Amino acid sequence: MKHFTCVQDIGDLREALREAFEIKRDRFQFNELGKNKTLLMVFFNASLRTRLSTQKAAMNLGMNTIVLDVNQGAWKLETERGVVMDGDKSEHLLEAIPVMGCYCDVIGVRSFARFENREEDYGERVLEQFIRYSGRPVFSMEAATRHPLQSFADLITIEEYKKTDCPKVVMSWAPHPKALPQAVPNSFAEWINAAGYELVITHPEGYELDPAFVGNARVEYDREKAFAGADFVYAKNWSAYAAPHYGEVLNKDRSWTVDAAKMALTNDARFMHCLPVRRNVIVTDEVIESPQSIVIPEAANREIAAQTVLKRLLTQE
Ligand code: AN0
Numbered sequence: 001m002k003h004f005t006c007v008q009d010i011g012d013l014r015e016a017l018r019e020a021f022e023i024k025r026d027r028f029q030f031n032e033l034g035k036n037k038t039l040l041m042v043f044f045n046a047s048l049r050t051r052l053s054t055q056k057a058a059m060n061l062g063m064n065t066i067v068l069d070v071n072q073g074a075w076k077l078e079t080e081r082g083v084v085m086d087g088d089k090s091e092h093l094l095e096a097i098p099v100m101g102c103y104c105d106v107i108g109v110r111s112f113a114r115f116e117n118r119e120e121d122y123g124e125r126v127l128e129q130f131i132r133y134s135g136r137p138v139f140s141m142e143a144a145t146r147h148p149l150q151s152f153a154d155l156i157t158i159e160e161y162k163k164t165d166c167p168k169v170v171m172s173w174a175p176h177p178k179a180l181p182q183a184v185p186n187s188f189a190e191w192i193n194a195a196g197y198e199l200v201i202t203h204p205e206g207y208e209l210d211p212a213f214v215g216n217a218r219v220e221y222d223r224e225k226a227f228a229g230a231d232f233v234y235a236k237n238w239s240a241y242a243a244p245h246y247g248e249v250l251n252k253d254r255s256w257t258v259d260a261a262k263m264a265l266t267n268d269a270r271f272m273h274c275l276p277v278r279r280n281v282i283v284t285d286e287v288i289e290s291p292q293s294i295v296i297p298e299a300a301n302r303e304i305a306a307q308t309v310l311k312r313l314l315t316q317e
C-alpha cells in the first residue's frame with residue numbers, strides 16, 4: 001500500500017481484518033519494523049482519538065513520531081496557488097509539504113472540509129497535495145470527504161460484536177448545534193458497503209449524502225422502519241451535502257436524538273459513535289451508558305486500525 005485515503009487502498013477487506021486481529025492478539029510482534037523510521041502527524045484540525053491512537057500504533061511498531069499542529073506555532077499557511085502573499089500568511093503549502101517530507105518517512109494528515117466550496121472540498125485538495133509533493137507515503141487522519149481509519153476501526157468492532165454473518169447496520173443522522181463534515185458518514189457507508197453488510201441510512205429530508213458514497217445502501221426516511229431489527233445503530237451528525245445548502249445545518253430536530261425508545265425498536269442493537277459525542281443531543285446518557293453501547297471498544301480499535309495501516313505503509317505491502 002502506497003497511500004491510505006479510502007477503502008479501495010486497503011484492498012481485500014477480509015485480509016485486512018485478518019491482519020488487524022493478528023495485530024490485536026499481540027500488538028508488539030512487529031516492534032522492529034519501524035526502527036529508525038519517523039511518523040509525522042500533521043493536524044489542521046483538533047483531535048483526541050486520532051492523535052493518541054495513531055501515535056500509540058506507531059510506538060507499537062517501534063517508530064518515532066512528530067506531531068505538528070499547524071494552527072499552533074507553525075507559520076500561517078497559504079493553500080491557494082497564484083496568490084500574492086502580502087497578507088497574514090507567511091508560508092505556502094507548496095514549500096511546507098516537501099519540507100515536512102524531508103523530516104519523516106510516513107505522513108498522516110488531518111484536514112477537514114472547509115465548507116467554502118463543495119467542489120474544492122470533494123477534490124481533497126490538501127490531502128492530494130501531500131500525496132503529490134511530500135515524496136512520502138501519506139495516510140488520511142480524516143480529510144474533507146472520508147475518515148478511513150475510523151471506518152476501519154468501526155468495521156473491526158462490528159466483526160467483534162456481530163451475532164450474524166450479515167448484520168443489519170443502521171446509520172442514523174442525529175442533531176448537532178454546529179455544522180459537521182460528511183466525512184465520517186461517507187466513509188462509514190463506503191466501508192460497510194464494501195463489507196457487503198445490509199446498510200440502512202436514515203435522516204431528515206435535505207441531509208442526503210453524495211450518492212457515490214451511499215452506493216447500494218437503502219435510504220429510509222421513516223426512522224422507525226429504519227431502526228426496526230437493527231443489529232448496530234451508528235449515530236452521526238452531518239451537515240447538508242446537496243447544493244445550494246452544502247455545509248449548512250438545516251435543522252436541529254431533537255426528535256432524532258438516539259434514545260431508549262428508538263433502541264427498543266432494534267434487535268437489541270449495539271450503539272456506536274465515532275466520538276466526540278454531545279450527550280443528550282446526539283444520544284441520551286441512558287443509551288451511551290447502557291451495556292449496548294460499544295463506543296469505548298470502538299475507540300480502542302482505532303489503535304489497531306492505525307497499526308495495520310502503518311505496518312502496510314512501512315512494508316509497502
Ligand atoms: C468531527 C466530524 O464530525 O467529522 C470529527 C469526528 C471524528 N467532529 C467534530 O468536529 C465534533
Ligand code: CP
Binds near residue numbers: 048142150274
Ligand atoms: N473519532 C475521532 O477521529 O476522534 P478525534 O477527532 O478525537 O480524533
